[in-house]
Amino acid sequence: MTLFVSFLLLTLPIISNGLQLFHEKSNSTFRSYENTFMDQVCGRDTNPGKVPFYASIGLDHPNVPYTMCGGVLIADRWILTEAYCIAFIWGPIRVVLGDKWNNKTIGVGHFFIHPDFSLERPMNNIALLLLKEPVQFSRNIQPICLPEHGEDETFHNRYGTVAGRQKLRKEEPTFTNMHITTLPIDRSDDCDKFFKKYIRKNITDSFFCAGYPKRRKNACFPDRGDPFMVKVRKHWVIAGLTLGNDDCKRPHALDIYTRVGFYLDWIKRTIEQNNI
DSSP: OHHHHHHHHHHHHHHHTTOOOBSSOOOOTTOOSOHHHHTTTTTOOOOTTOOTTEEEEEEOOTTOOSOSEEEEEEETTEEEEOHHHHHTOOSOEEEEEEOSSSEEEEEEEEEEEOTTOBTTBOTTOOEEEEESSOOOOOSSOOOOBBOOTTGGGGGTTOEEEEEEEOOSSTTSOSOOOEEEEEEEEEOSHHHHHHHHHHHOSOOOTTEEEEEOTTSOOOOOOSOBTOEEEEEETTEEEEEEEEOOOGGGTSOOSEEEEEEGGGGHHHHHHHHHHHOO
16 A cells, blocks of 8 residues: 555656546546546545645745635646636735645746636636646645536535635735635525625526525635535545635625636636646
8 A cells, every 4th residue: 555655646747747637537538647547636535634735825925925815736737716816916926835844835837817707796706827837746735626517516505615724914924724614505595695695796607605594604714715625425626716705804604605617618728728
């Protein structure tokens, strides 16, 4: 077993080749590698309190050590995050992966914001970052799985996990404790009413809610783009990205997330067209 794990970690950078990772076997031309082997790679179980897929995103400047938004590693050169935060990073972008004791800082070569995104509305709030160099996967740095097409339709009423760096002040450094909360996905009328109340628009299929409609418990993280993940068998799948909740000033029971599954075609096309 030890020999197999060592072999797996040594060969990951070679076989990943910047391509997207799915947790299920598929006929998609999006991946050209052996499905069975790659099933061992993305979204693997981790130690409690560890989220090796998490990406801390910020301005690449020595005087700006804190995270401006979160995201997830989805392949050896690709980060998935929200567009709103990226639009407000005026300068070079850096990504920090790993934990406090074993981490890697990598510059972003290019970023791709969804073409239909607008700062005036929350729709299409999704972006991809292309790293300047490939990531060496390890125990502390791993990619998360994307959902299969239509798979997240089955997630309603299931519990998922939202993770983020808990910070008390904006000036605190990137590596603070990882805060993890388990919440049920809610795509009922409660979500529709909540969305219309706070976003002032009717909800679309590109969003979902998570939380407790009758209780005041939510994720309450300061970072936009924090991942909402669902466990599917032995793999973690990225279901959503935190839309933002005004720095927890609003005591509500639900949070709103950008639904990643809705944008699979755009994610796939962007990576295929821009892999180097």
